[in-house]
Amino acid sequence: MTVDNTNYVEYLIEHSKEGRKRSFIDLCEINLRNVYTIAYRLLSNEDEAQKVTLHTFVKSWEKIKEYNSKIPFSIWMKNTAIEYSIIVLNNRDADYTERKRPIKSSSEQEFLESHILSLPKDDRIIIILHDIEGYSYKEIYNFFENLEIDEIKSKLINTREYLINKISV
């Protein structure tokens, strides 16, 4: 979902660069759902998602002067959120076990979403970034330290097959 900055967002960015916190907070409010959603899906954990969201906002405030309008502001913030989410995922203790999620089936969306949240870490990151958020293989490759493009691709294919099986039962 690439959308250009509106006049209003440009205006808020200008003011934020001048150091106005109120304008920056408005910007965050506009992007809140975007940022929280991606963090929550990547981490599959509400508390961590909340921390990453807050951290993303605070860091964006500290480096707002570096932002130029080459990419839409919403994407700029989202990229930061993805970076931090992946750092958190990689720094989890070896014995961290993701909470077993009940598979919800009250609606098709919830059913699919809970399956995605229960996927292994890397598989989850890849399908979220590629198929939901629309990042390219190359962009995803840049977020990872240890996966080659081909590996990313084949993991994605396996994940899709797995999900297709789940939803067509």
Next chain:
Amino acid sequence: MNCEEIKIGLHDFVDELSDDIMKHEIEVHLRTCDKCFNEYKKLKNLFDKLKDLTHTVEPPSGIIQALSSKLLENSIKDDLKEKIASDSGKIKEEQINLEKSILESSGAMRKSILSMTLMATGVSKSLPIRSRLNWSKIILILLPFVLLGVAYIVYDLQKNNSPWKIETAVGRILIDGKENITGTISENESLLSSDNSKAEILIPHVGSIEVNQNSIIILKKAKDGDNRITLEKGSVKIKNVSKEPDFAIDLKNSSIIDRGGELTVSVDEYGNAKVSAKIGFTEINNNSENYFLSEKYVCDIMNGEKPGTPYRSDAPDTLIKEIKNFDYNNGGDNSIDNIISTARKSDMLTLLAIIPRASQTKRKILFQAITNHFPPPANVTRMDILNANKKMLHLWWEEIREQLKSISDRK
């Protein structure tokens, strides 16, 4: 290619990454092979479902609150660090000595003294400060804060700007029931004009009030940042050079907050009010709900009621009549249809204001009608508007107002 190869190739195909030859080959194969076509359909189905997921997670409330206190905390911390760094070069030296002694001291002591040194740099908040700093140093550090506090009180007091000057008065006006001798009006005094008298009052740092014939106003509060009058009857014209919400006109149950520019407010003998924004926008506060009125728009407020639907000052009479029907005669869906069909491009803010009060079906039609002229900005989704999400409606409002403004500026 065989079915197994097609199955792998399908993924590139749906990602639109396959080259033309491959694409062609797959298309041909799909036309003839039911099994693979079925695989393709399943993949498409998954994609459709994934697309629907885009915005299903609701963020917990309180993040924004936490953010604003976090930003505040960080800036205070930075200030404090600077202050301590500059105020106490000496303390630093002592600290270095102390750190040396830490190194020499036993392991058990190490922890507590470490926290003391952290304290001196303003990071931790534990007790042992007394052992490190003597009283004169503490006073030296606190002094700026005390001075700031005193300065603030003085500053707040000098913000009182009563009395206001009456710049011009045509004919006979009465101040608090007496003749206008001083040429000023003070807090809690009233001003009354007759059939053939008018007055202009200056609001310090904000602008001016023109009080027209047959009007009564009361000056409720005269303080920089919080200037307030009550309009009992008649009409006033405000010219405001300050964009801050620092001037308000109180009516029965509503408060008109000017945000810079020019506006007129009138109240007739039945207590019905009309607010008309000429330049800049205006905020109307009713029962702690905020309504926004764009320039060139008018809002009627019937005696003590909620503000009515705003309409453009040059709107056709048929449109205004239909808006009254909708607002006060239970015009309902029928009225909405008529309003949509008569509304011009410049009337779109009227349609936007109707959305929260319209039924789901009408909201869809209103959304489409407005989108034809002004597509909603990024981050504002159709769903938000159909749910009449206040924040999102306001974002759209801002966007339409900006565009209408730039259209009229160009003219």
